[in-house]
Amino acid sequence: MAENSKKKGKVYLIGAGPGDPDLITIRGSSLLSSCDVIIYDNLIPHELIVTAPPHIEKIYVGKSASAHTLPQEKINELLVEHARQGKNVARLKGGDPFVFGRGGEEAEYLRKNDVDFEVVPGVTAGLAAAASAGIPPSHRDMSSAILLLTAHGAADHDLFVDWDWVGKVKKGTVIGYMGVRQLPTVVEKLIEGGMPPGIEAAMIERCCFSTQKVVRARLEDLPAEAERQNVNPPAIFIIGEVAALSEKLEWYNRKMLSGVRIMITRPADQSRWIYQLFRNMGAEVIAYPTIKTRYNDDKEGWEKFIRSGGKDNWLFFSGENGVRYFFGYLKSKQIDLRLVGRYAIAAAGHGTLRALRDLGYQPDYAPSVSGMVKFAQQMCEDIEVHKIKLIRVRGQLPHDNIAEILKKGGAEVHPLTLYKTEYADWRENEIKRLFMHPPHMIMFSSGKSVDGLVNILGHDKALELAAKSKIATIGPTTSEVVRKYKMEVELEATRHSIPDLINQIVQYYQKK
Structure with a gap:
């Protein structure tokens, strides 16, 4: 017992990447399967959480513009607390932990408290957004410098960004994070600092999701165009001559199910191959299991x-x-x-x-x-x-x-x-996220999974979600349960198997 009590835990500051769960590194994915606890943020792909082994403790500490689950100081303390209990902690952060992810602050706190840590880099959202929108941030003929900045708090006097200096950048690409609400102020400051009003610019909402949105405009017109196209956080803005290449090099949303969000309600440990199959066809997978299983001796x-x-x-x-x-x-x-x-x-x-x-x-x-x-x-x-x-x-x-x-x-x-x-159990933030970006299609493979949705959300909220979506079922028994709850069935597998149900969904969207 004495030897075990001296065991020291370790904190892994892991970058989850920009949105697509396939973009986490092999090292990061391996640690999620072997750690003792996952402490994760708001923009983490939900699939990474639900497919982690069930014995691993999961703690949500996400922040959004309007709500903080925990202040940063408490998150720091939480990391130390679990590590001192001898646990290996996966601190999962969107993008890269050291690029506008406050990973540096957490590493400083860990070092100050003599807690061992490792940084696992991730694909940062700014570069991922550029790639997925067909914008090469560096280009031999157009851009020999890349500047990453945060626009969060652009109207504050104490922000460290020197907008006059940024406005004078020549032959370079400016990539801005957290700038949806501050975009008019940012553009105004950049133009005042000397940036040409007519330079090419773009804004990418929800990069590396199947439903990502790319808005293109001249710099002076970008705020109005982003508002017209109802761009919402999270979004990245890119300014520079290279933004003009986006229309020519756009490649991301060209698969058969691009732009379609499909919610899978089966237990996650049975559904990895389904997630991957739909994602390979371009769909955005909403991994929200409504049921789970556990061993019975x-x-x-x-x-x-x-x-x-x-x-x-x-x-x-x-x-x-x-x-x-x-x-x-x-x-x-x-x-x-x-x-x-x-x-x-x-x-x-x-x-x-x-x-x-x-x-x-x-x-x-x-x-x-x-x-x-x-x-x-x-x-x-x-x-x-x-x-x-x-x-x-x-x-x-x-x-x-x-x-x-x-x-x-x-x-x-x-x-x-x-x-x-x-x-299954869903956290309040998970339900909020689901309704912010509801599925186009909900896939039920058993009557129990339908019961699970109603049990988790309540009948009224389940009806609300169903009204925003289409429902596909594996067969008549499951369809009967759906209709019992006054929801409508759009598709039903003819051969009552998962592959046939997937095929029916693909054919449904190919006809549209």
Whole structure:
């Protein structure tokens, strides 16, 4: 105990990048999976938080223009407090921690308090915004200097930016952060300082999101154009001859789902491949799981599995969670995998089949039928189920229709209940963010995920969100739950699988 109490924690000041979760560094991503606590800011991609392992503590300390969860001094103290408890702390900040992210102040405080730290650089929003808008900040013929500045508080006398000096920059590119509300003042000061009113300029809202907005204008016209196009924070402004290249070099929003926000409500640990698939097609993924799962220790069920096996013994998997928890338990307890070979395997559903194959298992029975009830009925027709003993790997259920059908067919069914499904928890800031940028499409893959949305938001707020969006479901059972809450279904998968549902969503937007 004495040795453990002396363990020193470490703080990692990590840059999360500008918005797209794919733009975090490999080092940063690795630390998010291995730390003890994540302390994160407002503009962090939500996907990075929900896909972090569930045992990691997550603490939101975000600031916005109108609200601060914690003052900076308290954040500094929080970092030291957790490190002194022997924890490794991922301090996750938007962009790069040392570029207008107050990472320098936090590093100073950590050093002052003798806390070890490491800085993990990130892609800063100013350079990311330029790249995503097709603006090269440096260019052999146009710009040999890049100036990054913050416009926050531009009207204050004590701000350190010398606008007269900036206004005299020649053959360079000025990139400004936090300048939406101060833009008229900034432009006025720059022109007064000698910057040509007709020089090219641009403003990029929500850079590196599928729904990013690029506004182009001459410097003197930029404030009016930004207001006309309703530019809101977060946004970056870029001033310089290179801004003229944006229209010619624009490349970012040219994919089949560019400009579409899709909300995924499945548990995050099942949805990484869906997030990546939609993002590869250009969509902005809103990773807001409405349900989560946790392991359930079914000692009786495990004992039955270990003692049974042999001729006419089956393992029945009907979901990815069952596969994950089943093989995860075997690995954690170092149970010989050859035990599985004593069973024939039945797999219901595309996701289940994929999960088993990813582990190197080819099911003995996996007919292509839609729905779990039809699967069980088909199994009774194809196999002499009255001769078999079956371990039914499942979650905690109030009623098991599959088991009832198989029992009626004469099978001996024993449940192995490996996980519980619960409603997720959303913080107030997460709900606020969701309604600021609501999804165009909400994807439900189970009735439970619909129940989860209503449980989290309340029925009125869930209806409000649904009214701003379209709803796509995996099949008629889920659609029935949606309609129970007086919400409308726009799309329904015909083959009742996640790949088919994704395909339906893609086709829907391709027709538009």
